[in-house]
Amino acid sequence: MPDLKWEVLSSEYIHRGPWATLRVDQCRMPDGRFVPGYYVLEYPNWVNAVAVTVDQKIIMVRQYRHAASIVSLEIPGGVLEAGETPEMGMRRELLEETGYQFDNLELLSTIYANPSTADNLTYCFLATGGIKVQEQELDAQEEIIVEEYTIDEVKQLLADNKIAQALHCTTLFYALMKLNALA
Known part of the structure; x- marks a missing residue:
C-alpha cells in the first residue's frame, strides 16, 4: 500500500483558545507536491x-x-x-x-x-x-x-x-x- 501521509514542514498558530485552536500547516505530499496552507482545528478530546x-x-x-x-x-x-x-x-x-x-x-x-x-x-x-x-x-x-x-x-x-x-x-x-x- 502506498504511503499517503503528508510531511508537515511548518505550523503557525492563528488562534489559541480554551475550546478551539486554529493553526495553518505547510506540508509536502508523498509525491512531492507542496501544500502551502492547510488549516487544522485543534480541539480537546x-x-x-x-x-x-x-x-x-x-x-x-x-x-x-x-x-x-x-x-x-x-x-x-x-x-x-x-x-x-x-x-x-x-x-x-x-x-x-x-x-x-x-x-x-x-x-x-x-x-x-x-x-x-x-x-x-x-x-x-x-x-x-x-x-x-x-x-x-x-x-x-x-x-x-x-x-x-x-x-x-x-x-x-x-x-x-x-x-x-x-x-x-x-x-x-x-x-x-x-x-x-x-x-
Whole structure:
C-alpha cells in the first residue's frame, strides 16, 4: 500500500483558545507536491455515552447549541479535562450533566468528528446500571434538561431524524448494536 501521509514542514498558530485552536500547516505530499496552507482545528478530546438506567431507560439531554442555533437532543458527554482518562472524564460528565452514577462503563469505539479539519478524538461509551445520586452540577453556560426514553423510543427518534448530533448518532448505533437492539 502506498504511503499517503503528508510531511508537515511548518505550523503557525492563528488562534489559541480554551475550546478551539486554529493553526495553518505547510506540508509536502508523498509525491512531492507542496501544500502551502492547510488549516487544522485543534480541539480537546471528547467523551459521550449511551447511559442506561437500572430500569432500562436511556438518558438523553436537551440543550441549546449556539453554533447551529438549535435546541439539541443528545446523549451526555463533554470535553476531557487535563489529566483525565476517558473513563474518568465520562463518569464525571455523567454525574455533572445528569446526576446519575453508573455501575458499568464500556468503551464502544473511538472516532474522529471530522479528520479532514479537526484533530480530536471522541471516546464513545455504553454506561449501564445508572441510578440518580445527586442533582446536576452544570457549568455556568449550561442549561440541560434530562429526559429518559425507552430503547424503542430512541430508535424512533433516530428514524425520525430528531437527534442532530452526528457523533451521538454514531454512539447510539454502536450501543444499540451492543445491546442487540438494532432490529
